[in-house]
Amino acid sequence: MTDRELDAAGIGDPALRAAYRHCRSLNARHGRTYFLATRLLPVEHRPAVHALYGFARWADDIVDSLGPAADPGCRAAALTELGRSLEEGLRGGHGREPVVYALADTARRYGIRHELFRDFMSAMRADLTVTGYDTYADLRGYMHGSAAVIGLQMLPVLGTVVPREEAAPYAAALGVAFQLSNFLRDVGEDLDRGRVYLPADLLAGHGVDRELLRWSRDTGRDEPRITAALREFEALTRGVYRAAVPGIGMLDPVSRPCIRTACVLYGGILDAVAQDGYAVLHRRAVVPRRRRATVAADGLVRAVAVRLRAGRRSRRSAAPPRPSGPAHGRSYAPAEREVV
Structure with missing residues (x-):
């Protein structure tokens, strides 16, 4: 391959x-x-x-x-x-x-x-x-380089059906959404590296600081204030996904199944964290293998359907033009724009 x-x-x-x-x-x-x-x-x-x-x-x-x-x-x-x-x-x-x-x-x-x-x-x-970020705005400044630019790098490879600058904010937002999902999943591992990516003001709003996170990590004990902060960070992340998803329809149809699948799988990290009781300080939440396989299979079906349609269009464009007009009893309307 x-x-x-x-x-x-x-x-x-x-x-x-x-x-x-x-x-x-x-x-x-x-x-x-x-x-x-x-x-x-x-x-x-x-x-x-x-x-x-x-x-x-x-x-x-x-x-x-x-x-x-x-x-x-x-x-x-x-x-x-x-x-x-x-x-x-x-x-x-x-x-x-x-x-x-x-x-x-x-x-x-x-x-x-x-x-x-x-x-x-x-x-x-x-x-x-840098071991932490005071506000979400500070974190977004960091994520411009660590995540948003990844989406922007991908855009020329994926192709667009709109001017690239129109799709760029959505591509950047999706890169940020993916990284925020990873930040939530990896809170414990990042803490062991000496870093906290959850904004300090978000944590403080629930009475949480780095020391409390360290206590929970070391003792293996849950703390309702930490759970509340993690739930707010999850909600923030889901909001970024909602802002980014319209950009998928701006991509070349052959690229949409890939990015839609990535979006569902990364978003599934948030579901896995929630279903595991926000225990990210104690263990890594994992998207079940069966769920990954189901999403991938759906993406494959979509990808094949797009390529088949593209192949039919290519064959039609290579064929001699069909006659049209009243003698044939019908007219041909423009094809509807594909949504995949």
């Missing part, structure tokens, strides 16, 4: 193919939800999505994989080196790191704005020193 994707995308250089394969393996290993949704895209678009995810995953691992006890200077140096490699890759189309090589090629093929990658790297650098 990897060769089929690379062939369809017109990626022939052996070194570049190896770089894309590396990104695909990162997506398959770490981004289970993201990878599952990516399989619903046309094969020629998948390598670009793997490249975007692979680079983001690589940078995130530099920040997080060694844990809070790791030498901050070592992580900062590794992130600086990745940033330097990124700039060289964007300028010259190559990269010493496979993730940079594939990303630079994807940026060139799809005309992705370079500042989106620079904003992402700024957010990664913030994670080395």
Whole structure:
């Protein structure tokens, strides 16, 4: 399947193919939800999505994989080196790191704005020193680089049926919604890394602070005030999803099943957290495998239906024009716009 994707995308250089394969393996290993949704895209678009995810995953691992006890200077140096490699890759189309090589090629093929990658790297650098956010506005400032730009990077790959700038706010919002879902699911794990992404003023509104979160994490005991704060954060996140979802209809029809599936699966994290009693400080909530399979199957049906319709339109456009007029007893109305 990897060769089929690379062939369809017109990626022939052996070194570049190896770089894309590396990104695909990162997506398959770490981004289970993201990878599952990516399989619903046309094969020629998948390598670009793997490249975007692979680079983001690589940078995130530099920040997080060694844990809070790791030498901050070592992580900062590794992130600086990745940033330097990124700039060289964007300028010259190559990269010493496979993730940079594939990303630079994807940026060139799809005309992705370079500042989106620079904003992402700024957010990664913030994670080395910033351990919390006073307000939701402060958190949104961070998420512009860590999440919104991911949606904006994806937009040229997915394609749109409206001017791209019209769809951009929705793509950015969906990236933010996905990350907010992860923040809620990962409260305990992030706390162990020394970070709290839930805004301090939201927590304080329920009488919660970092110390109370730490107490609950360490003792395994529930606390009604924490549950109330988590429930409010869930409601906030659902509001972002509602604002983002209209943008799915602005995408190229062949891309909509993928993004709709990702939206349902990431939104399912919120359902899983609620069903588990908001016990995110004690264990990670997981979307049941059966639910994931059902959503993926529905996405596959939608994707196949879109491609069949596209194939029929292509065959009709290649056929000789049909005669029309009163002699045939009917007229032909314009086709309705598809909603998938």
